[in-house]
Amino acid sequence: MTDRPLKQIHLAAHFPGVNNTTVWTDPASRSQIEFASFRHLAQTAERGRFDFFFLAEGLRLREVNGLIHDLDVVGRPESITVLGALAAVTTHLGLAATVNATFNEPYELARRFASLDHLSGGRAAWNVVTSSDAFTGANFRRGGYLDHADRYTRAAEFVQLTREFWDGEDVRHRGPQFDVEGRLPLPRPPQGHPVVIQAGDSDEGREFAAAAADIIFSRHSTLASGQAFHADVKRRLAAYGRKPDELKIMPGVTYVLGDTEDEATERAAEIRRAQVGPQTAIAFLEQVWGIDLSGHDPDGPLPAADPVADSTLVQGRTKLGDPLEIAARWRAVAAEKQLTSRELVIEVTGRQSFIGTPATVAAQLDAYVQNDAADGFILVPHLTPGGLDDFVDQVVPLLQERGVFRTEYTGTTLRDHLGLPVPGRR
Numbered sequence: 001m002t003d004r005p006l007k008q009i010h011l012a013a014h015f016p017g018v019n020n021t022t023v024w025t026d027p028a029s030r031s032q033i034e035f036a037s038f039r040h041l042a043q044t045a046e047r048g049r050f051d052f053f054f055l056a057e058g059l060r061l062r063e064v065n066g067l068i069h070d071l072d073v074v075g076r077p078e079s080i081t082v083l084g085a086l087a088a089v090t091t092h093l094g095l096a097a098t099v100n101a102t103f104n105e106p107y108e109l110a111r112r113f114a115s116l117d118h119l120s121g122g123r124a125a126w127n128v129v130t131s132s133d134a135f136t137g138a139n140f141r142r143g144g145y146l147d148h149a150d151r152y153t154r155a156a157e158f159v160q161l162t163r164e165f166w167d168g169e170d171v172r173h174r175g176p177q178f179d180v181e182g183r184l185p186l187p188r189p190p191q192g193h194p195v196v197i198q199a200g201d202s203d204e205g206r207e208f209a210a211a212a213a214d215i216i217f218s219r220h221s222t223l224a225s226g227q228a229f230h231a232d233v234k235r236r237l238a239a240y241g242r243k244p245d246e247l248k249i250m251p252g253v254t255y256v257l258g259d260t261e262d263e264a265t266e267r268a269a270e271i272r273r274a275q276v277g278p279q280t281a282i283a284f285l286e287q288v289w290g291i292d293l294s295g296h297d298p299d300g301p302l303p304a305a306d307p308v309a310d311s312t313l314v315q316g317r318t319k320l321g322d323p324l325e326i327a328a329r330w331r332a333v334a335a336e337k338q339l340t341s342r343e344l345v346i347e348v349t350g351r352q353s354f355i356g357t358p359a360t361v362a363a364q365l366d367a368y369v370q371n372d373a374a375d376g377f378i379l380v381p382h383l384t385p386g387g388l389d390d391f392v393d394q395v396v397p398l399l400q401e402r403g404v405f406r407t408e409y410t411g412t413t414l415r416d417h418l419g420l421p422v423p424g425r426r
């Protein structure tokens with residue numbers, strides 16, 4: 001490491017309850033829809049002096065074989081509505097909503113985020129996602145109509161227009177995606193432009209982030225892949241006249257704490273078993289195999305049949321890759337380690353990112369940031385809504401002692417927390 005000053009860590013809280021990291025069997029598990037749950041997690045994050053609170057988005061419930069699959073996605077309220085309510089019960093915490101740029105319109109979205117920024121005193125952030133699978137698109141007038149490359153063309157034009165609306169300009173725009181004229185009925189938001197987050201991983205996604213985003217929510221949560229991703233994206237900034245610290249990289253990470261290393265490891269294994277119950281294991285296999293496996297024994301070997309390509313059995317989930325190739329790889333792992341179907345799913349869906357005592361977890365998080373594998377983390381707890389309590393009580397104080405995390409907010413807006421200036425008018 002060089003002798004540069006210590007980097008400060010940025011922290012965000014991802015609201016759980018909508019994915020298969022959530023453990024529903026824990027007696028402490030509560031509703032993912034009631035306001036009390038959102039308030040608990042947000043106020044815990046603010047007590048921990050986090051940068052922001054984060055809501056993902058899913059526009060259609062996943063289906064298996066034409067039936068709603070309610071094991072891991074059980075519905076969620078609309079994000080900006082939730083954040084508007086949280087703005088009233090928090091004072092400093094940033095409030096980030098994931099909203100799709102493929103199915104919405106710039107004027108409407110600019111208006112909603114500008115409103116949230118005004119009402120919260122400069123704490124709004126927009127996570128721009130583009131996912132446009134036809135299944136989700138069928139919810140909308142235009143349907144699932146954009147190819148992958150066109151989605152980012154649209155997203156770039158969308159964000160540019162949104163910024164013009166935020167600037168309070170008279171917008172007159174004729175482009176490939178939009179034909180709009182007008183202005184927002186609101187003054188420029190307190191942050192100038194609410195913070196823009198990006199969460200795609202393709203080459204187009206990275207380029208879009210380098211051009212237009214303040215934060216990347218990444219999947220690269222190991223040290224080596226984090227460093228490679230960090231170097232790749234930061235290198236792209238210069239072409240847009242931007243400096244490396246103008247874009248923060250925050251991987252989504254999970255963690256498990258224990259009083260000793262052994263206790264944490266044991267708890268982590270227990271949580272993995274709870275996250276991947278027998279039905280979840282079957283649902284996961286169906287996603288790859290593309291055939292009905294409801295009669296398959298999760299405690300026996302992997303299905304003997306080969307997967308079916310281009311199956312529509314599972315809808316509303318990102319495809320993991322070539323099914324035949326994945327199945328071959330998994331068969332090899334299962335044979336080598338003597339795993340049942342369920343054990344295999346536990347194995348290939350990965351362990352938690354950070355496991356240990358509060359001291360070792362704090363040290364690892366710090367090392368990731370100082371060694372440029374990340375600028376901070378979006379923490380994904382496995383329990384709604386109390387999953388961050390132990391982290392805030394036990395890990396945050398240690399990060400503060402290390403001098404790498406704020407002990408008090410030094411500003412009031414999310415841009416203040418991130419060290420990002422208010423952008424000038426364009």
Ligand SMILES: Cc1cc2nc3c(=O)[nH]c(=O)nc-3n(C[C@H](O)[C@H](O)[C@H](O)COP(=O)(O)O)c2cc1C
Nearest residue numbers: 056057098129130131199200201202205217218219
């Ligand atoms: C860490 C991460 C989180 C994401 N969260 C969401 C989400 O909450 N809602 C959504 O519709 N898409 C989400 N996406 C999907 C991306 O926005 C994007 O549509 C998808 O990754 C395809 O773009 P890409 O090919 O550039 O990766 C997420 C992607 C990543 C990498």
